[in-house]
Amino acid sequence: MEQKTRTLTLTEEEFVYPGNRACAGCGLGIVYRTALKALGKNTILVVPPSCLTVLQGLYPIAATKLPCVNVTFASTGAAASGVRAAMRALKKENMNVVAFAGDGGTGDIGIQALSGACERGEDILYICYDNEAYMNTGVQRSGTTPQGVVTTTTPIKGKTQLKKDVPSIVAAHRIPYLATASAAYPLDLFDKVKKAISIKGPKYIHVHTPCPPGWGFDTRYTVKVGKLAVETGLFDLYEKDAEGFRLTDASLRLSGKPRKPVTDYFNTQGRFKSLPETMVADIQKDVDLKWAGYC
Amino acid sequence: MHLIESGNVAAATGVKLSRAQVIAAYPITPQTPLTEKLSEFVAEGSLTAEYIPVESEHSAMAVCIAASSAGARAFTATSANGLLYMNEQLHWAAGARLPIVMCVANRGIGAPWTVWNDHQDSISQRDGGWIQLYANDHQQIIDTVIKAFRLSEIVSIPVMVCYDGYLLSHTYMPFEAPDQDRVDAFLPLFSPKNKLDPDQPSNFNTVTLPDVRPDVRGNLAPGYMEIRHTLHQDMRNSMEVLKDIDQAFLDAFGRGGTPFVEPYRCDDVEHVVVCMGSLSYHMRDVIDQLRSEGVNVGVMGVQLYRPFPDQAMVSALSGKRSVMVFEKALSYGNQGALYADIKSALYNVDRRPLISNHILGLGGREIKTQHLYDAVKQACGNPETLGDTPHWIGLKCQAS
Structure with a gap:
């Protein structure tokens, strides 16, 4: 088993400047900073409209020290394919081509281009930071918004539908590497990004990314909330590749052990305030069933 | 070959x-x-x-x-x-x-x-x-x-x-x-000045404010409107570049010489038909026939539509008695786009021709040479009566 990165062995070089336009406590701030450290200098980024567009700054000032092309909302997977094609045409083979998109840009409006890129076997890494709603436009529901969550387009009663399982959709393309990660476990994310870029073909990492203003918690609790999602078994850290499926890091450590009740997670956030008791019980049952399948 | x-x-x-x-x-x-x-x-x-x-x-x-x-x-x-x-x-x-x-x-x-x-x-x-x-x-x-x-x-x-x-x-x-x-x-190899390059990292197409904004060194960078104004100016200036490229192509390969519009038998004519694409060549048969019958008409194909070659239009059409614009598209609820553009280009000329609009061939409706012949002959005969409303050629019934 490969050496796990620890705080002391984490790359020191930064590729995104501090003082960027991320909100206080932004989970994406952690995800972006950590992923870029793992990617290193030889990287071209492809970014659709999202919170990241704002984080990166307003022309002519940019917070990122890597080349980045901002593209239209629905086109990320195809645009990353285009950068890779150009790298092949220009004989620059040792370049990481990395798409960095939100959950709407990935699982909703961008899913067609992503599916096309995966099916074609494009040599790209696609990182989806999932903050579970359209946060950049002011917290509207997305396909990955969990059931029961109040957003500005699911007011009062909350979202009635289930969270779309985007990693499973991507996995159906049988790509060589797929992982989930969390902003609350940046070292695990770092190692997964490192591993992904060592593999040829399409790679996908889906990162659970807490959002203080969108989820309704205090900016100091980003990591706590992210960890609770994992510790309650609601969001699981795993990898899927040629060797199969395996839980990783905190989720692996949770295996066979009692998990915290899902209410511990729901109670930390204002967005779950309309969640009825019956739905909570159903969700707990689903989580238990899912984990029974892991053992 | x-x-x-x-x-x-x-x-x-x-x-x-x-x-x-x-x-x-x-x-x-x-x-x-x-x-x-x-x-x-x-x-x-x-x-x-x-x-x-x-x-x-x-x-x-x-x-x-x-x-x-x-x-x-x-x-x-x-x-x-x-x-x-x-x-x-x-x-x-x-x-x-x-x-x-x-x-x-x-x-x-x-x-x-x-x-x-x-x-x-x-x-x-x-x-x-x-x-x-x-x-x-x-x-x-x-x-x-x-x-x-x-x-x-x-x-x-x-x-x-x-x-x-x-x-x-x-x-x-x-x-x-x-x-x-x-x-x-x-055609030399493509080597752009700015490209995605880790050695010179830059962020392309970032959010750009309504106003100008200094960069980190204090130099003023353009706002959205300056960037768009430059696009417009460069579009206009691209006509000169196209002209030079056309000349270079003519010198190298012996073909070209009409970068904007391609007139056929338009010298000293009373009437000019204007159209785009293969229709302008189809129309040449009609022109030849009408000229043999003594109708003083030529045809001009439009090869550059954007940027719009308005000066070329003025040079070619100013002083003619009438201009007939035949086109396979229109701005619904108004007129043909090419017609409106030509009309606008000719608005300020001293000797403004009469101008008419003819819509045809939509969705592949067959354009018969006879239809073109009849339409052009009629238009040349009574250019004053045609008005500003598009004339639809080849309609056979009303859709219900």
Whole structure:
């Protein structure tokens, strides 16, 4: 088993400047900073409209020290394919081509281009930071918004539908590497990004990314909330590749052990305030069933 | 090399000779044989390029945008609804100042579905910041494709090469394919000043404010409006560049000389018919017949539609008794787009001609030479009575 990165062995070089336009406590701030450290200098980024567009700054000032092309909302997977094609045409083979998109840009409006890129076997890494709603436009529901969550387009009663399982959709393309990660476990994310870029073909990492203003918690609790999602078994850290499926890091450590009740997670956030008791019980049952399948 | 091939193959041959490096396309009738041919060139190794068989036209243009941003010569092709599906990407490519070349095999737009020719697809994209060139035959298709790459890379503006679906895309005609070494001499390798490069990292197409803003060194950077104003100015200035490229092509290959408009028997005539695409060549038969009957009329094809060659229009049409604009597209609820543009160009001339608008051939409705003959003859006879309302040629009944 490969050496796990620890705080002391984490790359020191930064590729995104501090003082960027991320909100206080932004989970994406952690995800972006950590992923870029793992990617290193030889990287071209492809970014659709999202919170990241704002984080990166307003022309002519940019917070990122890597080349980045901002593209239209629905086109990320195809645009990353285009950068890779150009790298092949220009004989620059040792370049990481990395798409960095939100959950709407990935699982909703961008899913067609992503599916096309995966099916074609494009040599790209696609990182989806999932903050579970359209946060950049002011917290509207997305396909990955969990059931029961109040957003500005699911007011009062909350979202009635289930969270779309985007990693499973991507996995159906049988790509060589797929992982989930969390902003609350940046070292695990770092190692997964490192591993992904060592593999040829399409790679996908889906990162659970807490959002203080969108989820309704205090900016100091980003990591706590992210960890609770994992510790309650609601969001699981795993990898899927040629060797199969395996839980990783905190989720692996949770295996066979009692998990915290899902209410511990729901109670930390204002967005779950309309969640009825019956739905909570159903969700707990689903989580238990899912984990029974892991053992 | 002399070939007898379809218009689509003429286009594909032009792309091959231009050494496109990244090609992305989604099949749509009548563009399909062009992309099939390009994938064949790539598969057999006669063209060294990356061929990306994307899942949509939106993604085709996304690949071209990204590849061009990364410094590769990019090409795509489409028709009709495929072009419309690219719409936001077309604006994006122009705003990002990317020298992408795209062929449009012109086709009518649904609904209702039609696969046949008119010009509504490319005309509907006239305001997006792309240069639009129209070819009239197979020789012009291949020549225009090669010129389009040189033009787009000099002015950093994408170029659309439009030719009539089926009428040109699927018919066979003889044309000359220039030798590769002579095309290489005419069209140098693409080496953009700005590209995605970790050694000089920059963030392309970032959010840009309404006002100007200093950069980290205190130098003033343009706002959105300055950037768009520059695009407009560069579009206007691209006409001079096109003229020079056309001259260079004429010097190298012996063809060209009419970069903006292509007049036929227009010297000292009373009346001029104006049209775009293969219709302008079809119209030549009508002109020859009418001239033999003593009607003093010529025809002028429009080869550059955006930027609009208004000065060329003024030079060619000022002082004529009448101008008849025949077109295969219109701005619904108003008039033909080409008609409105020509009328606007002629507004300030001293000797303003009478001008009329004739709509025909929508959705592939057959354009009979007899219909053209009757319409032009009648219009030349009574130009004062035609008014400003479009005259529809070839209607057979009313839709209910």
